[in-house]
Amino acid sequence: MADRMLKFTKVQRNMPRKREVASRHRDFDEIYEEFAAQKAAEQASRCSQCGVPFCQVHCPVHNNIPDWLLLTAEGRLEEAYEVSQATNNFPEICGRICPQDRLCEGNCVIEQAGHGTVTIGSIEKYISDTAWERGWVRPVTPTQERPQTVGIVGAGPAGLAAAEQLRAKGYQVTLYDRQDRPGGLLIYGIPGFKLEKQVVERRTRLIADAGVRFELKFEVGRDATLEELRRQHDALLLATGVYKARELMLPGAGLDSVFPAMTYLVASNRKGLGDAVPEFDDGTLNAAGKDVVVIGGGDTAMDCVRTAVRQGARSVRCLYRRDRNNMPGSRREVANAEEEGVDFVWLAAPEALDGEGTVAEVRALQMRLGVADATGRQSPEVIEGSSFRLKADMVIKALGFDPEDLPSLLQAPDLAITRWGTLKVAHPGLMTNVPGVFAAGDIVRGASLVVWAIRDGRDAAESIHHYLQEIAAAQTRSAVAAE
Ligand SMILES: Cc1cc2nc3c(=O)[nH]c(=O)nc-3n(C[C@H](O)[C@H](O)[C@H](O)COP(=O)(O)OP(=O)(O)OC[C@H]3O[C@@H](n4cnc5c(N)ncnc54)[C@H](O)[C@@H]3O)c2cc1C
Ligand code: SF4
Numbered sequence: 001m002a003d004r005m006l007k008f009t010k011v012q013r014n015m016p017r018k019r020e021v022a023s024r025h026r027d028f029d030e031i032y033e034e035f036a037a038q039k040a041a042e043q044a045s046r047c048s049q050c051g052v053p054f055c056q057v058h059c060p061v062h063n064n065i066p067d068w069l070l071l072t073a074e075g076r077l078e079e080a081y082e083v084s085q086a087t088n089n090f091p092e093i094c095g096r097i098c099p100q101d102r103l104c105e106g107n108c109v110i111e112q113a114g115h116g117t118v119t120i121g122s123i124e125k126y127i128s129d130t131a132w133e134r135g136w137v138r139p140v141t142p143t144q145e146r147p148q149t150v151g152i153v154g155a156g157p158a159g160l161a162a163a164e165q166l167r168a169k170g171y172q173v174t175l176y177d178r179q180d181r182p183g184g185l186l187i188y189g190i191p192g193f194k195l196e197k198q199v200v201e202r203r204t205r206l207i208a209d210a211g212v213r214f215e216l217k218f219e220v221g222r223d224a225t226l227e228e229l230r231r232q233h234d235a236l237l238l239a240t241g242v243y244k245a246r247e248l249m250l251p252g253a254g255l256d257s258v259f260p261a262m263t264y265l266v267a268s269n270r271k272g273l274g275d276a277v278p279e280f281d282d283g284t285l286n287a288a289g290k291d292v293v294v295i296g297g298g299d300t301a302m303d304c305v306r307t308a309v310r311q312g313a314r315s316v317r318c319l320y321r322r323d324r325n326n327m328p329g330s331r332r333e334v335a336n337a338e339e340e341g342v343d344f345v346w347l348a349a350p351e352a353l354d355g356e357g358t359v360a361e362v363r364a365l366q367m368r369l370g371v372a373d374a375t376g377r378q379s380p381e382v383i384e385g386s387s388f389r390l391k392a393d394m395v396i397k398a399l400g401f402d403p404e405d406l407p408s409l410l411q412a413p414d415l416a417i418t419r420w421g422t423l424k425v426a427h428p429g430l431m432t433n434v435p436g437v438f439a440a441g442d443i444v445r446g447a448s449l450v451v452w453a454i455r456d457g458r459d460a461a462e463s464i465h466h467y468l469q470e471i472a473a474a475q476t477r478s479a480v481a482a483e
Pocket of ligand 2: 058059060061062063065088094095098100103104105120121124451
C-alpha cells in the first residue's frame with residue numbers, strides 16, 4: 001500500500017493532467033502504467049542512436065542498448081525485452097543495481113555532451129518488469145536433451161546465469177549452495193531497498209522451472225569434496241564468491257557490538273525475508289536508537305549506512321580515510337546516503353575502539369592525502385595530534401572481502417590460486433588447472449559486480465559447452481575406430 005501511495009504521489013507531482021483523470025475514478029494502476037510507459041518512451045527517445053554506442057561497449061554484457069531504446073520509444077516493449085534478455089539473464093536486476101554512472105550511463109554520448117544521460121538502467125528495469133507483469137518471461141526450453149551433467153557450486157549471479165545458459169543447451173544441471181536460499185549476495189548481501197527479494201526469487205523459480213536442480217544447504221568441502229563432485233558430473237563450475245571479511249587490526253576491535261558488514265546485512269535481509277532472527281529481535285543486530293559508525297568507503301559500507309538509517313539509528317556516521325573523490329563506492333550511493341542523513345567523516349581513520357566490554361567510542365585520526373603511489377592513487381597520511389572521538393554504540397566493519405582459502409575449504413590442495421587467493425583460470429575459457437573444472441564470478445575477479453558475474457557465468461557456460469562437445473566428439477571417434 002505504501003509503495004502504491006509513493007507511486008501515486010509521484011504521479012500527482014509530475015502529471016497534473018493525470019490527477020484530473022484519476023479524480024474521474026480511472027483505475028490507479030492503469031494510470032500509473034500509462035505514465036510509466038510514457039516516461040520510458042520519452043527517455044528512450046532521447047537516445048541519439050549515435051552510431052558509436054559507448055554505452056554498449058562499457059556494459060559488461062554488451063547489451064544492445066540502442067536497439068532496445070529504439071523499440072521502447074516506439075512502444076514495442078515485447079521486442080525490446082527480447083533484445084534485452086538475449087544478452088543478460090537478469091536485466092531487471094542489473095537495471096536496479098548496476099552502478100550505471102560508471103558503466104553504460106557514464107559513457108552515454110548525450111551525458112558527455114552535458115545534456116544528462118539517457119536513464120538506461122531505469123528503462124531496462126521498466127522493460128523487464130513489464131515483461132514479467134505481462135507473462136513474456138518464460139523458462140528456457142532446450143531444443144534437445146543432452147545426457148551430460150554439469151555441477152555448479154554457488155547459486156549467486158555467476159552460477160545462476162551459467163545454469164540457465166547450460167540448461168538452454170539441454171545439459172542436466174545441478175546447483176549446489178551452502179545457503180538455504182539461492183541467490184548468493186543478491187539475496188543475503190544487497191539490501192531489499194535496493195533489490196527487492198521477490199525480484200530475485202521469481203528468477204530462481206524460473207531457473208528451477210527450466211529443470212535446473214537445486215541442492216541447498218550443501219557445502220562443498222563439508223558434504224562432498226571437490227574430487228567427489230567432479231566424479232559425479234561431466235564438468236564442474238566453481239562460482240563461490242568471496243567471503244573473507246578484511247579485519248580491523250586495532251585495539252578494541254574485539255569489543256561487543258563491533259560487527260562485520262555481512263553479519264549485519266545478512267541479519268537485516270533475513271528479517272526482511274520473514275526468517276526468525278533472534279539476534280535482531282533482541283536488539284544486538286538492530287541499529288534502532290543507536291549511534292552507528294560504519295568504517296569503510298565501498299558499496300558495502302553504503303549499504304550498511306543506508307540500512308542503519310532505515311532501522312531508525314539515532315545517528316549514522318561513515319568513516320573513510322580518503323576524500324569523497326577517492327571513494328571506491330558509487331557516487332550515486334554516496335549522494336543517496338547523504339540525502340538520507342548519513343554523516344560522512346572524510347579523511348579519517350580509526351585508531352582504536354574504546355569501551356567497557358561493549359564499544360562506546362571510536363577514536364580516530366585526521367588524515368591528509370600524500371604522494372601518489374605506483375597506481376597513481378594518493379596514499380593517506382596521518383596528521384599528527386589530530387585524534388578525535390566519535391560516540392558509537394554499534395560499529396560496522398566494511399573494509400572489503402578477500403577469497404576464502406578454497407583449496408583447503410574444498411579439500412582440493414592441487415587447485416591453483418593466484419597470489420590474491422582467487423582461482424587461477426585460463427583466459428579465454430575460464431578452466432582451472434583441474435581438467436573439467438571451471439570458475440566464474442568474484443572467486444576469479446575478486447569482489448566485483450553482479451553484471452560481471454553474469455558475464456562470467458555466460459562465458460563459462462559457453463566454454464563448458466565446447467569442452468563437453470569435444471569430449472563427446474572424441475568418444476564418438478574412438479568408438480568408430482574400435483568398430
Ligand atoms: C553488501 C554488498 C552489496 C553489493 N551491492 C552491489 C550492487 O549494488 N551492485 C553490484 O553490481 N554488485 C554489488 N555487490 C557485488 C555483487 O553482489 C557480487 O559481485 C556478486 O554477487 C558476485 O557473484 P558471484 O556469483 O560470483 O558470487 P556470490 O553472489 O557471492 O555467490 C556465491 C555463492 O556461492 C555459495 N558458496 C560459497 N562457497 C560454497 C561452498 N563451499 N559450497 C556451496 N556453496 C558455496 C555462497 O553461499 C553463495 O550463494 C555487492 C556486494 C556486497 C557484499
Ligand atoms: S546491464 Fe548494467 S551496464 Fe549493462 S545496460 Fe544494464 S544497467 Fe547498464
